[in-house]
Amino acid sequence: QLQLQESGPGLVKPSETLSLTCTVSGGSINNRNYYWGWIRQPPGKGLEWIGTIYYSESTYYSPSLKSRVTISVDTSKKQFSLKLSSVTAADTAVYYCARHVGYDYVRGSYRLPSEYYYYYMDVWGKGTAVTVSS
């Protein structure tokens, strides 16, 4: 059963770069049926999508974070990573990594990767808390 585990510093100074890694175990990161993404949740607030990557080929970023975000994949290590630059206290949150999948119940098959807009997050990591503070 596929599992995801986030790792990285729990404390980052303002103006520095937040770097997190998500390690995939119990399954393949190379499966072209899946996208891989990052979502965060500030304390006491809702979920916010950060960005998503497909097989090192395509990346999608939240417009509000796009200028500061980079997501990459290292298939040899079965990991994908998040870098968020110039952080402020507003970036304090629990950061989750998640697998995106698009299963068409009616057709009984996975949607094409080009139909990513139908995808949802079916497997989540447990999350890692990151505080931005000096």
Next chain:
Amino acid sequence: QSVLTQPPSVSGAPGQRVTISCTGSSSNIGAGYDVHWYQQLPGTAPKLLIYGNNNRPSGVPERFSGSKSGTSASLAISGLQAEDEFDYYCQSYDSSLSGWLFGGGTKLTVL
């Protein structure tokens, strides 16, 4: 601010049926993109509850159901139980944002 609008809270007595709405626009739900629902206990990771508007992953009780019409979607929970007290989030895709988005979340209280 989320472009998928959910009520901050809903409540119901055990055994009752409650619904949680998720109101979008022509660039997301109204554009035909699927709506998915997640269940989250504060401090833990979200869990997929409904995918593709009205489909339940294996292990999710039949008491949970989803629907979509126009620019809105709903999650219905029948036979409400105390253990249903979670935060619930809807999620879809938005063509204007060119990305995935979540509703603001709804806290369910079982009276």
